[in-house]
Amino acid sequence: MPPPTLTITPKLLLSVFLVGALASAVVAQDCGCVSDECCSKWGYCGTSPDHCGSGCQSGPCNRNDIQVADIVTPEFFNGIIDQSDGDCAGRSFYSRDAFLRALGSYQGFAxxxxDDDSRREIAAFFAHATHETGSKDYCEEENTQFPCNPSKGYYGRGPLQLxxxxxxxxxxxxxxxDGLNSPETVANDPEVxxxxxxxxWTNNVQPVMDQGLQRRADFYTEYCRQLGVAPGDNLTC
Incomplete structure (x- = not known):
């Protein structure tokens, strides 16, 4: 990803992965493995269960047979939406159907x-989505690969506030x-x-969470409870 890059710090690792709780399915880095090798959670290439199993970052990782739709039930999803104010536009914009349609493009998610690892990742994803907000222009003018459209703002939009x-x-x-010329599509098309x-979530290190860490952890803990899985320890170290 073009600069500025995300710095992996102990706090980032603890807050993003909720250390001791999550088996990450995100691709945190390009390990440089050949196409038929897995990149392990520690960044090593190979084909063993340790490489392709829990925590596998990229390559032919071993996926479980979890059906995300069976975990993200209408009751669970609508319970999240119902936390918002009655006049919040997102109440009618975001839907479980849109989430599941989008999920079809990301078969590795959760x-x-x-089974517990999958439930924890789902809980973590929705904890971040519940918390995130944004309001700035967010234009890195030095980035020539993805130049800004001066009439557009690249502030946070969507469940994880892209x-x-x-x-x-x-x-x-x-x-x-057209993300650069029509970034508002993220706010107008629920599937996008x-x-x-x-x-x-599946292609980058998740954002640094210096602000609102306890609130995210609270959401995560509550969603784990609803999904019937223990959240783990050291959530806000």
Missing amino acids: RLGS SWNFNYGPAREQIGF SFKTALWF
């Missing part, structure tokens, strides 16, 4: 590790919408909106 031109640009290429969130 599909690595055990921000910055260097994220809207690659999302455009992967998802198929969920696709941007799933794209960011």
Whole structure:
């Protein structure tokens, strides 16, 4: 991803992966493995269960047979939506159907590790989605690969608040919408909106969470409770 890059710090690792709780299915880095090898959670290439199993970052990872739709039930999803104010536009914009349609483009989401691992990743994803907000322009003018349209703003949109031109640009290429010239599509098309969130979650290190860490952890813990899985320890170290 073009600069500025995300820095992996101990706090980032603890807050993003909720250390001790999540078996990450996100691609945090390009390990440089050949196409038939897996990149393990520790960044090593190979084909053993340790490489392709829980925590596998990329390559032919072993996916479980979890059906995300069976976990993200209408009751669970609508319970999240119902937390918002009655006049919140997102109440009618975001829907479970849109999320599941977007999920079709990201078959690896919540599909690595055990049943509990899958439930924790789903809980973490929706904890971030519940918390995120944004309000700035978010234009990195020095980025020439994905130049800003001066009449557009690249502030947070979507469940994970996709921000910055260097994220809207690659999302455009992967998802198929004009992220640089029509970033508002993320706020107007619920399926594209969920696709941007799933794209960011599965292809990048999740955002640094210096602000609102306890609130995210609270959401995560509550969603784990609803999904019937223990959240783990050290959630806000």
